Amino acid sequence: MNLYAGKIVRVDLTEGKITVEETRRDWISEYIGGMGLGFRYLWDEIDPKIDPLSPANAMIFMNGPLAGTLAPLTSRMPLISKSPKSGTLFESNVGGAIAAELKYAGYDGIIIKGKAEKPVYLSIRNKNIEIKDAENLWGKGIFATEKELGELEKDPEIKIFSIGPAGERLIPMACIGSEAYRQLGRDGSGALMGSKNLKAIAIRGTGSVHVADLKGFLDYVRKVSAENLMTKDNLWAHTDGTPILVEITNEMGIHPTRNFQEGTFDGWRKINSDSVRSIKKGARACRSCPLACGNYVRTERTMVEGPEYETLALAGSNCGIADIETVARFNERCDDLGLDTISTGNTIAFAMELTEKGIHDFGATFGDTDNYLKIPDEIASLRARGKELAQGVRYIAEKYGGKEFAMEIKNLELPGYExxxxxxxxxxxxxxxxxxxxxxxxxxxxxxxxxxxxxxxxxxxxxxxxxxxxxxxxxxxxxxxxxxxxxxxxxxxxxxxxxxxxxxxxxxxxxxxxxxxxxxxxxxxxxxxxxxxxxxxxxxxxxxxxxxxxxxxxxxxxxxxxxxxxxxxxxxxxxxxxxxxxxxxxxxxxxxx
Ligand code: SF4
CATH class of the missing domain: 1.10.599.10 (Aldehyde Ferredoxin Oxidoreductase Protein, subunit A, domain 3)
Known part of the structure; x- marks a missing residue:
């Protein structure tokens, strides 16, 4: 099959059963791949009314047709499921190289249902697919999990999806991490894996992708890259990455500040792209991407790829934090614990406003860096105030008040555009x-x-x-x-x-x-x-x-x-x-x- 691997891995964790089936060609012609094909599969897999954290829910990873080819910027790997955060269906995608690895292993997608009796991980290495014991990994952060799994699989280059303590504890704002600093975020995907006792998925492939007209394809890659991709309009991704939006949104007056009370942030110069550049040590690219938008930053106290705009806005200005290293440290903790920085930042900002207004004392106010840095660990361990903050803005507003300034829609906290x-x-x-x-x-x-x-x-x-x-x-x-x-x-x-x-x-x-x-x-x-x-x-x-x-x-x-x-x-x-x-x-x- 040109472009497609033609096979889907199906895993039933309750039964410990793995099967491989043909990819539905009739659905490809109507939904092409990724999000669309994933939605179509999900329709057949689950009842829309099910509890997202029940074993009956399906996690569907579904590649796009161009994954693994030299078509630029086509390395996104989506997850489709019903969300424990919003209760809707969702698609969330991540970059890096894991999409290509799955295609090279011989598969277009993975469908996972059921629940393992004890912590396990899924290992996919070409035709060799196994459910393996992960009890020694349970409780570990995403950075340590990836490192140890690379050693266990005797392959430091193996690509991994894994969860941290937040996902294990079914926290609705938990995400799945990959290649340390990339996330399938927003929808509680980490809690989905936690609910299935699935700590990680490790993928490695050594096959290839068949292209119908290789010369035509490569000629077109060169042509479109020169004429449409590597242009002045797209250069920002390479020179600044998403932090450039801090300046743009401030100028436009749409920059979320102090729980969306204000549209510009006085301290924006301390979290903008120049600030990121001041601690930047290198750039990181997804597979087949010449733009390399990832800012790899490092100081004596932190090391992370980021912070991206959404983190700078929701966990920076929206919490009144005007210090790039502090936001980077927060980002690093969230990445390791497996927490979505948009929802975590929003929830902390809401708690800060509740505290300042005297509605409920969460012990943190806008700009209070000490408490701000403690909260991600408290959320991921469900400790102290973290136990309630872990449930997000809607839950806290319903319990303590503040519905008139609770910034969420369908229980998902707002991104960074006012x-x-x-x-x-x-x-x-x-x-x-x-x-x-x-x-x-x-x-x-x-x-x-x-x-x-x-x-x-x-x-x-x-x-x-x-x-x-x-x-x-x-x-x-x-x-x-x-x-x-x-x-x-x-x-x-x-x-x-x-x-x-x-x-x-x-x-x-x-x-x-x-x-x-x-x-x-x-x-x-x-x-x-x-x-x-x-x-x-x-x-x-x-x-x-x-x-x-x-x-x-x-x-x-x-x-x-x-x-x-x-x-x-x-x-x-x-x-x-x-x-x-x-x-x-x-x-x-x-x-x-
Ligand atoms: S490096 Fe940046 S621009 Fe390139 S594919 Fe990844 S996220 Fe997109």
């Missing part, structure tokens, strides 16, 4: 399939950020495009990659034409499938909401001072969005829309029995 200064980001967060997420539509560079119609159009179009981008598994930082380029890669790789229009239709199909799943899981129009603070409290400081995204404007924008999508006023896809996308049957059938 919606009162860009209405499209509010809509993007509210309608993302997994709660507040900035990776489905990204409108911060729009010229009309307060135009309700334009923002609704941009969000719907962005979600469709990104659905296909995450299904082809391209990195987000190739901003100018488009469906024409994807179509060309597929032509040379598959030896078959899939037009740009077909890919765009696939993107819309994938988005609608995720909507039907979430409706069947019990989500409704009422869940497509934004936090009260955004609607009622004027933003302080910066170019958008005084702005709100009123309830009335938000409702108008949401209804325009539903109309553009072909959904009814409650956000339910209409039969004619689903029919046009070829998925009408999904609205009435839960899944194949």
């Amino acid at each position: 919606p009162r200064g860009n209405y499209g980001m509010g809509l993007a967060y509210a309608t993302s399939e997994r709660g507040a997420c900035h990776l489905r539509a990204f409108t911060i560079f729009s010229q009309t950020p307060f135009d309700l119609e334009a923002m609704a159009q941009e969000v719907a179009a962005g979600q469709n495009t990104n659905s296909i981008k995450w299904s082809m598994c391209f990195c987000d930082f190739w901003g100018s990659v488009n469906t024409q380029i994807m179509s060309q890669f597929l032509k040379y790789g598959l030896g078959k034409e899939i037009t740009s229009e077909e890919l765009e239709r696939m993107g819309e199909r994938i988005w609608n499938l995720s909507r039907i799943f979430n409706l069947k899981a019990g989500f409704t129009r009422a869940d497509d909401e934004i936090p009260i603070r955004l609607k009622r409290e004027p933003l302080k400081k910066g170019t958008n001072e005084g702005k709100v995204l009123s309830a009335e404007d938000f409702e108008k924008m949401l209804q325009i969005y539903y109309r553009i999508r072909g959904w009814d006023a409650n956000g339910v896809p209409k039969a004619e829309k689903l029919g046009a996308l070829g998925i009408a049957a999904f609205a009435s059938t839960r899944r194949r029995e």
Whole structure:
């Protein structure tokens, strides 16, 4: 099979059983790979209403068609499942080299269900797939786990997914780590592995990927790299990486500060890309990426790849922390413990505001670096205040109050772009399939950020495009990659034409499938909401001072969005829309029995 390995590994941890099955070719033609193919598999694997932490939930790792080839920036490896954090279905992806290793081992994906009796890890080395004992690894952080697993497998280059103590304790904001400093974040993926007693997955392959027209493929790699990738517009990824957004969002007045009270941060120069550069010791790239956006930083007290923009914003300015080394130390602890820095930072910021307002004393206030640095370990060990903070912003607001400034949507804490200064980001967060997420539509560079119609159009179009981008598994930082380029890669790789229009239709199909799943899981129009603070409290400081995204404007924008999508006023896809996308049957059938 060109581009695809043609096989999927299926693991039942309850039975200790491993099987290998054919990849569904009929689904490839409709969902291509990655996020889309993963959603399609998930539909058949689970009941949307199940408890995400039950053995019946499935973890689906699904490669894109270009993984393992020399097509640049195609090394993302997605995980698809039902989230213990938001209760929705989700896709989360990570870079590095693990996607290529799985393809070289001979597989397009891995489906894991069940629960092992005691801690285990999964070892995949070409045809040799085993469930192995991991009792000696349980309790260890991600850095030590990766090192020891490399020794156990006698292969320091083996690529690994693993969890730290946060995942073992089923903490909803736990993530999966890979290559030390990369994460499958946001959705509680670490808790999913913990719930299955699965400490790690180690993958190594020595095979290759078959490409239909090798010369045509390589010529196109050279051409598109020169003309579309290595251009002035994409250079920021190499020179600065994501920290460049600190300056940009501050100037725009959309930088989250002190639990989203303000839109600019006075101390931004102490956490911006110049600050990162001052402690940078090298760059790190994912496989087949000439941009190398990763900043590897080191001081006497810390060593980490990062901090990325989201960490600088949510765990920096949003907690009132104006010191790059402190944020880097926080980042390193979260990476080792297996905690998502966006949700952890947001939760600490919320606790700081509750403390400052005298609602509940969490013993930490904005800018208090000592307490700030202690909290990740307290969360991961469920110790002291960490026991409650581990449950996230919604839980704490329900228990102690502060709902009017609880910054979460569908129980997922907000990323680093203030919606009162860009209405499209509010809509993007509210309608993302997994709660507040900035990776489905990204409108911060729009010229009309307060135009309700334009923002609704941009969000719907962005979600469709990104659905296909995450299904082809391209990195987000190739901003100018488009469906024409994807179509060309597929032509040379598959030896078959899939037009740009077909890919765009696939993107819309994938988005609608995720909507039907979430409706069947019990989500409704009422869940497509934004936090009260955004609607009622004027933003302080910066170019958008005084702005709100009123309830009335938000409702108008949401209804325009539903109309553009072909959904009814409650956000339910209409039969004619689903029919046009070829998925009408999904609205009435839960899944194949
Ligand atoms: S731009 Fe950065 S994240 Fe994207 S593939 Fe390259 S190194 Fe990885």
